[in-house]
Amino acid sequence: MDVKSRSLRKKEEDKLKAVETWLYRQLLSTRWQGKRTNGSVLLELGIERSLLNKINKRRLKNLGHTIRLQKTELMSTALMGRV
Secondary structure (H helix, E strand, O other), rough: OOOOOOOOOHHHHHHHHHHHHHHHHHHHHHOOOHHOOOOHHHHEEEOOHHHHHHHHHHHHHHHHHHHOOOOOOOHHHHHHHHO
């Protein structure tokens, strides 16, 4: 099994936040020229940013599945700190 997992760089996190905000603005039919802050858009919708949290939760969940696989026994030993 090929496990491809890496951490997000700051630039990628910023792009994900921008996309998430853009989608929220689309929900409200707000134009970007309206000079509304991101905070005011989130406040009007009554939500918080959640895209990065969901990505991190899914990565951790995937890591748990990977650790329990027999094929990745060496990797799970290294991740758990057992030598």
